[in-house]
Amino acid sequence: MKLNTNSNTYIIIYSTIMVVIVAFLLAFVSQTLKPMQDANVALDTEKQILNSLNLRGLSDEEAHATYEKIVAFDEAQNVYVCTLENGDVKYVLPLKGQGMWGGISCFLAIDSDKNTVYGAYFNHESETAGLGAEIKDNADWQAKFQGKKIFADGDDSKIALSVVKAVNNETTVDAVTGATVTSTAVSKMLQDQLAKYMDFLKN
Numbered sequence: 246m247k248l249n250t251n252s253n254t255y256i257i258i259y260s261t262i263m264v265v266i267v268a269f270l271l272a273f274v275s276q277t278l279k280p281m282q283d284a285n286v287a288l289d290t291e292k293q294i295l296n297s298l299n300l301r302g303l304s305d306e307e308a309h310a311t312y313e314k315i316v317a318f319d320e321a322q323n324v325y326v327c328t329l330e331n332g333d334v335k336y337v338l339p340l341k342g343q344g345m346w347g348g349i350s351c352f353l354a355i356d357s358d359k360n361t362v363y364g365a366y367f368n369h370e371s372e373t374a375g376l377g378a379e380i381k382d383n384a385d386w387q388a389k390f391q392g393k394k395i396f397a398d399g400d401d402s403k404i405a406l407s408v409v410k411a412v413n414n415e416t417t418v419d420a421v422t423g424a425t426v427t428s429t430a431v432s433k434m435l436q437d438q439l440a441k442y443m444d445f446l447k448n
Contacts, residue, residue, distance in 0.1 A: 291316075294325055294337050296366035297352035299391075301384070322445050327354070335363050338442055342434025344372050345426045349380065349434060355395065359446045362406070365390040367431065377427030389418045395439060401447055404439045408432040 288305060291312040295303065300311060316337075317326045325337035336359065340351040347370030354363040365387050367380040379386060394416045397405040405416035408428045413419045420428035439446070 293366050293368060294327075294352050297337055297354040297364045298327055298329070298335060299354075299364040324442075324445060325352075333357070338439070340434055340438035342430055342438065344369050344430045345377050346370070346372060349427070349430060351431070351434065351438075353390075353435075353439075359448075360395050360401075362390045362393045362395070364388075369427075372427050373424070377421070377424040379421045379424060380427060380431060383421070386418075386421060389413075393418060395446060404436050404443075406435050406439065408435070 288309060292303070292305075292308045294316060295301070295308055295312060298315075300308075303311060315327050315329060317328075318324075319326050323339065325339075327335045327337055329335065334357045335354050336357070337352050337354045340353060342349050342351075349367065349369045349372070351365060351367045353365050355361060356363050367387060369378060369381050372378045372380065393406055395404060395406045397416050407417050408420050408431045409417045410420040410425065410428065
């Protein structure tokens with residue numbers, strides 16, 4: 246019996262079979278590539294942490310080797326404990342917030358005094374190129390955090406580190422030009438997220 250390829254039954258069966266085959270192939274490819282994707286995500290995180298420690302421009306191999314050598318994760322504190330080659334200990338705090346169009350994040354490296362910023366690396370999901378995206382793309386802006394203080398002099402009861410337009414003192418960094426909303430979001434992230442580390446910072 247000849248198949249009627251124009252019938253509704255044939256079209257439905259054919260479409261169903263094709264959907265099942267495509268779904269299977271996509272699932273297979275996804276599972277096959279997942280270990281590689283996970284490895285790439287882990288490497289990117291390692292490089293971001295090293296960037297916050299002012300160790301930038303490393304190749305993938307150099308970055309992974311350096312990370313393995315100097316970084317240990319304290320799960321109880323949710324802090325990366327980093328011992329530099331000169332023996333200095335730095336702490337890297339992972340921070341997350343909400344930007345203008347999506348999530349923003351930061352790895353903030355601090356000195357062993359738990360008050361002085363050693364370095365910072367910011368990232369974002371979808372901030373505006375040339376404006377809010379500068380928190381990630383502008384290394385010079387990130388460098389402005391170096392030497393800033395988390396607490397104002399003599400007052401460790403509240404987080405003072407912030408991003409403020411046209412203000413630049415011991416605890417503030419000048420906002421990104423033309424990106425007021427993103428800069429405000431970064432400041433809020435610093436305030437809210439660092440407050441969660443208060444016990445660690447004051448210990």
